Amino acid sequence: MADTSIPSFKAADLVIQLSSSLKTKPDVGEFGSVFTDHMLTIEWTATEGWKAPFIRPFGNLTLHPASTSLQNAIQLFEGLKAYRGDDNQLRLFRPMLNMNRMANSARRTCLPTFDQSELLECIRKLVEIEQDWVPHSDVASLYIRPTFVSTEQSLGIKKPTRALLYVILSPAGFYFKTTDAVSLWADPKYTRAWKGGTGDCKMGGNYGCSLYAQYEAVDYGCQQVLWLYGDDHQVTEAGTMNVFLHWINENGDEELATPPLDGIILPGVTRRSILELSRKWGEFAVTERYITMDQLCCAVKQQRVKEMFGCGTACMVCPIGRVVYQGQDLHIPHQDAKVTTRIAKELTDIQYGRTPSDWAFLV
Numbered sequence: 001m002a003d004t005s006i007p008s009f010k011a012a013d014l015v016i017q018l019s020s021s022l023k024t025k026p027d028v029g030e031f032g033s034v035f036t037d038h039m040l041t042i043e044w045t046a047t048e049g050w051k052a053p054f055i056r057p058f059g060n061l062t063l064h065p066a067s068t069s070l071q072n073a074i075q076l077f078e079g080l081k082a083y084r085g086d087d088n089q090l091r092l093f094r095p096m097l098n099m100n101r102m103a104n105s106a107r108r109t110c111l112p113t114f115d116q117s118e119l120l121e122c123i124r125k126l127v128e129i130e131q132d133w134v135p136h137s138d139v140a141s142l143y144i145r146p147t148f149v150s151t152e153q154s155l156g157i158k159k160p161t162r163a164l165l166y167v168i169l170s171p172a173g174f175y176f177k178t179t180d181a182v183s184l185w186a187d188p189k190y191t192r193a194w195k196g197g198t199g200d201c202k203m204g205g206n207y208g209c210s211l212y213a214q215y216e217a218v219d220y221g222c223q224q225v226l227w228l229y230g231d232d233h234q235v236t237e238a239g240t241m242n243v244f245l246h247w248i249n250e251n252g253d254e255e256l257a258t259p260p261l262d263g264i265i266l267p268g269v270t271r272r273s274i275l276e277l278s279r280k281w282g283e284f285a286v287t288e289r290y291i292t293m294d295q296l297c298c299a300v301k302q303q304r305v306k307e308m309f310g311c312g313t314a315c316m317v318c319p320i321g322r323v324v325y326q327g328q329d330l331h332i333p334h335q336d337a338k339v340t341t342r343i344a345k346e347l348t349d350i351q352y353g354r355t356p357s358d359w360a361f362l363v
């Protein structure tokens, strides 16, 4: 078991060293390719505990070549965004959920725990320092990437005795190159996660090992993988998004359904927010349930599928237009995607401050 009792770093101890030469801010380019002027670093050792958090000029890390983050993927990350509202106020969206998920991933990786509110306050301070990097746009934002890596210098596989938590920032526009519906390739020969594994944690290893299938999806003319699980080919996630299906279910009821959090699915902040928003509408059943490919194929044939979409911080909501599965080309209605559009509007209205909400965290 990971030790959960160690004292945390404190935002009040932050040491700030500002960069003497600021970069010219380029236009928002490819996702995650441009970084701001500063970063947050916080070191930990088993003997001395957490050091003071440090905001310093953005720069390379020096890592021992045997670091177990490089050798054994003992690392994890998070992803959230800062949005600039029409009122010029910067907001984060439900950031404590990311802090909480990060602490869960840390526990599962045997990395040390920390006080989630203290990390959030350090991130708030970093974003405040980098505020000019938050785009003046309601389709762009500043992506925040907290990362936590083992710096244990050993080829042995063991619980880290030293680690580095750092946070970098990158201006972000649209995640996908087009805003059209995405196409998904579903083949049970690849599995993203499995029961008892780490699919519900945000660890780099989950993503690195999904890349090969992602390129095969492209070879089949699709943009993303629809990850399946089990002998009955349950739908789990789409690329790096949670997935929702709005349909008339097998009992003839209108339903917005998403697969349950049974350990193989990442508990998305966007997923949870969509469940909470749409349950408040009270217009149709909103359920967390298994959806198999047989059920989806049958519903497409019987024209019971209304919409399907992926969701996540990077893309927010993304309509799904096509699923390629075992020689079948399933066309999903997406031209008049009312629920997808309504959810996108309600979420962005909160993120950009047009609708007041306690989900918005002011920077």
Ligand SMILES: Cc1ncc(COP(=O)(O)O)c(C=O)c1O
Residues within 6 Å of the ligand: 079, 237, 239, 240, 241, 242, 266, 267, 268, 269, 270, 271, 311, 312, 313, 314
């Ligand atoms: C595998 C996976 N599923 C779902 C999500 C969506 O999660 P969130 O809404 O918290 O961004 C992500 C993105 O972080 C992801 O990587």
